[in-house]
Amino acid sequence: MKIAFRPKLLDCLSTYDRIQFGKDVAAGITVGVLALPLAMAFAIASGASPAAGIWTAIVAGFVTAALGGSRVQIGGPTGAFIPIVYGIVAAHGFGNLLGATMLAGIMLLAMGIARMGQLIRFIPVTVVIGFTNGIAVVIFMAQIKDFFGLTIDHLPAEFFARIKVLAAHAHTVDLPTLALSVACLVFLLSYNRLAQLIPPLRRAPGPLAVLVVGTLAAWLLELPVETIGSRFNGIPQEFPGFGLPDLSIHDFGKLISPAITIALLGAIESLLSARVADSQIDDRHDPNQELIAQGLANIAAPLFGGFAATGAIARTSTNVKSGGRTPVAGMVHAVVLLGIVLIAAPLASYVPLATLSAIVMVVAVNMGEWHEFKELRRYSWNYRVILLATFFVTVLFDLTIAVELGMVLASLFFIYRMSELTRIERLPMKEEAHDPRFLYPDGTMRVATWQLFGSLFFGAVNKLEELLDPREGHPEVVILDMTRLIQLDTTGLEGLENLRDKLAKRGCRLILCGLNSQPGSLLFRSGFIDQLGDDNVCADLTQALRRAWVLLPSLMGGDEEY
Incomplete structure (x- = not known):
């Protein structure tokens, strides 16, 4: 150095x-x-x-x-x-x-x-x-x-x-x-x-x-x-x-x-x-x-x-x-x-x-x-708690403890705030996705599309569990639109790996699309993309839907032009 x-x-x-x-x-x-x-x-x-x-x-x-x-x-x-x-x-x-x-x-x-x-x-x-x-x-x-x-x-x-x-x-x-x-x-x-x-x-x-x-x-x-x-x-x-x-x-x-x-x-x-x-x-x-x-x-x-x-x-x-x-x-x-x-x-x-x-x-x-x-x-309650806690601990006890407490509180409130800003929302399927080939006989979707917002980090990785909720149906393909995901940490990476494995046990395939630079870099460097398959990483949602059509079991071997 x-x-x-x-x-x-x-x-x-x-x-x-x-x-x-x-x-x-x-x-x-x-x-x-x-x-x-x-x-x-x-x-x-x-x-x-x-x-x-x-x-x-x-x-x-x-x-x-x-x-x-x-x-x-x-x-x-x-x-x-x-x-x-x-x-x-x-x-x-x-x-x-x-x-x-x-x-x-x-x-x-x-x-x-x-x-x-x-x-x-x-x-x-x-x-x-x-x-x-x-x-x-x-x-x-x-x-x-x-x-x-x-x-x-x-x-x-x-x-x-x-x-x-x-x-x-x-x-x-x-x-x-x-x-x-x-x-x-x-x-x-x-x-x-x-x-x-x-x-x-x-x-x-x-x-x-x-x-x-x-x-x-x-x-x-x-x-x-x-x-x-x-x-x-x-x-x-x-x-x-x-x-x-x-x-x-x-x-x-x-x-x-x-x-x-x-x-x-x-x-x-x-x-x-x-x-x-x-x-x-x-x-x-x-x-x-x-x-x-x-x-x-x-x-x-x-x-x-x-x-x-x-x-x-x-x-x-x-x-x-x-x-x-x-x-x-x-x-x-x-x-x-x-x-x-x-x-x-x-x-x-x-x-x-x-x-x-x-x-x-x-x-x-x-x-x-x-x-x-x-x-x-x-100001917010978070601001008040941090300032007053640091002040009173400084006066009553010790400056070092006060700064440590203030930093811990500030970090916890920041983590909570960032986790609140991180969202996973179910996207309505596009018109072309309502093709009968994408539907089960009872009318439910064989493909589920979700979009991630914010930062997928250790404080928000639990939100991926929403994709496994039985009430959301039993799709054969899950598409994650990551266009609005700006940051991914190693805990978030582990969460995606667990999601992929649990979906695989259900016979469901995972497709990612719209990767930004930081999440994409981590996913490639970790080997996650190699395990998922390059074909299952798409540039945008339209391309992801085309890939889903190819992956549906009943369509395997069919015409790949969508």
Whole structure:
């Protein structure tokens, strides 16, 4: 198998100029500044250190841009990973999270090499909406502890246990923390309106503005709230240690399932982000190259202490709106973050966790497609069941189970729908077929003609049994008009073989006519046509009736001109 490896960066460099470089640098700086508070907030919400989130954005962001299949994709930690990463950290520890991330990266890399990028699009939109909204709820709930300043040593990842712990510690609400959280939340939700009234605010992203304002307010007012410095001892102003995660064979086995979850979600979100970006810049991304880049990014990030990363829709859209049109903008964004760490890291110690929790809550609210719940009444029961089942299982149990359940339900409903569309109908005989030679003495037909519609597959093959119903008479020849049969699978082939054998035991012959390309190809390749006889495969119904006249026992040896 030939491996196609051609990053979008190579296509862009051939026509690159100074003007575009200036736009890319400006966009990269804007996105880099926006990514700083999001990277820290997502990391803390995931149970990791803020430094881990920043280095994830730096390393994964640079690799995604340099080697990806999209011109404008921005990679890094995202809100969608919060419940997954938090659950892995809670169950296995941060060290094993790094191992799971690298294992997921290998899976993504293999998916890209195997050219499976297009297969991700097979996931129904109902499943995507269901788990996206479910993840948003899980993220929102995970921020309640820091938003209210609750005194909780360990917050469980499991839904019911989390609710129980939050309720048991509701009396520990810290009023200064709650006041700062609410103020930051209101400020961020109303930021667009404020920016219209105060023009200078338009130059700064909302998360960065609330980060600065919240930090200054806590410092100037000397609010007794928890900060990055008090919980994590700040952010190291240096490069992190470089090395492979320390894993054992025992650890490797228990990390396979979490790694599959990371790989699946990373593939879905990165390709969804790339598709959104395509519509904004009138371009077309390479899904396989994007998966390769995401795989390499998730392999590289843990080497620097980072964790799971994927394409970030909000940061990618900001990149486009800021003028970024090539991967250079994403690379600049990573360099900007690196510069902030090496120069201004000590200032991060003053950032209140309440401010970061407000930022993540707004991200959770914005990432959910809540209007889809209002629209449910317009759709079928199948659509509603798949979406709601995926949503509730994501919230109450686990994302992996939710996606698996959603896919199983979607597949079952699709099979049922396709089987309903598959029909077998008795055709009225043409006038020439009412020749007395085609009739039994009692007036019943010696030839039965049926037409197949749709797809004869494992979910609909049982419909062939209608042809064997005694109430349909006892013809000596059965003609199957397959002009409107568009697809045949191996189970459908087996059904035709069984039908031929059962008819033969009754002394009845089978004739096929009007074969389309796919069913005809399978019937010829399987040897079914050879066993049936070439003469019993006709171009159309008229020719099939002529063949039936020849096969009728009482006419054998007669004039074959009809």
